[in-house]
Amino acid sequence: MKKVKIALMALILALLVAFPLFDSNLYHQQLMNQVFVNIIVVMGLNFITGLTGQMNLGTAGIFALGAYGSALTCTKLGTPVWLGFPIAIVIGFLIGRGLGYPSLRVKGVYLSLTTIGFSEVVRLILTNAIDFTGGSQGVQNIPFLNLFGFEFNTPFKIYYLYFALTIIMAIAAARIVSSKWGRVFKAIRDNSDAVEACGIDVANLKILAFTMAAVYGCIGGFLYTHMMGYINPTAFNQDLSVNYLVMMMIGGIGSVAGNILGAVMVTLLPEILRFMQNYYWLIFSIITLIFAVFLPYGIVSLFKKSERQERHFDIFHSIKKAREIWGGRIAK
């Protein structure tokens, strides 16, 4: 089984490496770069929402601050482009601390309201602080990333850079998920009182989860900025936050493989459904809703068979349960 897994992963990696060599369509390559950015952001969101079980609907705000932070420093101050990377990390760290603190006091849907509020405030400030951020015009002429004089200025070149970065970040995320931290995060999701009773500092760990999520989100924003070369605040709206949540849910909540799968599917599916023209976004939303009701733990739950939540994961069980609910026989 493990050999099959490794062979499968190697095959997928080989296909991904070879992809831009066979497909020279710039749009497709750009789309794949977008997929990589999304994977990174979703893996971050997974730390808060997937593992620690805290609802974050403000991903757009985190992403936007990462993107603007890097874009503004290198266009206004003329600093080297790579400096954006540590800047994104610092911004992410600060946001994570700032958002993590409220998460200690408010839980569940209240936290989702707080994070919505946060991302709306960010968006309004970005739109209205015209002198500083360029207002709705956005920031233009953002330089591409470069390395020793080599400029990553085409989707083809960016593809390999982002591919490598995504792999590094994914390995890091997978290590964190299966580490002591990851297990404690999951424990907090399941029962935070019990964790506290074990003598573990829940407060610190919650803030840690937020910090890591925000750092991942800001790095995603940084990569997005230097891929697009142009950003404006309209892109960072509530829809974006929801999209990231959808990616996480469709792929599989709490698992890095699921996050990657979800990001790939949700970024590419609308493009595949585009032949339906006007109806594609509607069909896509309906597919998402069906997923939310029937397969809440995502696609990866079809492949796993051993964990505790298995019975929830099982699609047949989900359908049976949904039928019961629709039949009105369960009154909780």
Place this chain on the structure above:
Amino acid sequence: MKKTMLESVLQLIVSGVAMGFIYALVGIEYTLVWNSTGLLNFSHDKFIMLSAYIFAGTFVIRMGLPPALGVLASLLVMFLFGVLVAVGIFNPLRSMASPIFAVMGTVVLGRIISELVRLIWGPIPFTLPNYLTGTYQIGNIIIGRVNVWIIVISSLLVASLQIFFKTTKTGKAMRCVQQNKKAATLMGIDVSKNIVFTIVLSSLVCTVIGMLVIPLFTVDTAMANMIGLKGFSSGVIGGFGYLPGVIAGGVFLGVLENFSTIVLPAVYKDCVGFVLMIIFLLVRPSGILGHRKNLR
């Protein structure tokens, strides 16, 4: 006609109160759903938008009905829509393992609604001419006709909702369900039916809001986003899940927003609600009226 200081302040208060009542209505509408199902309906702004489209787009403009008939027809349509959504989506969602899934479900429902609206009525925003326009003048204070309607109708609605909850059997059953679903089931209350009823009620309130705010915004798919979010804020500011608190919070927010334009640039008016909500959640989660047991 130069206004005195006092008159300017009064003018700000009057228009603030009118807007505040809209926030309060939105807040009440989702408080209903929260109380009975324990779900936040993140698609409620889309409900408002949908009802505005049904009323203005279909009944008044396309079919040329007089507004009074249009009101009845839209209430009927939204009633059916409420039943459909409650049975098809809210009842399954409420028994999900984690609230995250339910939030997802309602958010995606909102997307489907706005997509349907775009397909049915087209992407171009429109307005409804000669509907609740005009102003009244009292002394030097000007108040729009729509604002008067908003204040009158929402006060009536709030009062009748309170009477409904306090006196009728259904209303009492709904309050029981809010407090403890299991105990309510044991007492012979049909929880599922109750939830369907609540969602329908909330979609009717949404219809009223949608019809009242048409003169304030142009009718387009994003028209209710801001008031939807501010309804949440006013709920939090006033005290979550407590109707009088929500009204107080809404009016407070509306007035404060108007006064903030004195010290802040007008474009930051929309930030006030969110900042205030975050502060309240952190410092005083029970809201201004202080009615709140515990945070879930």
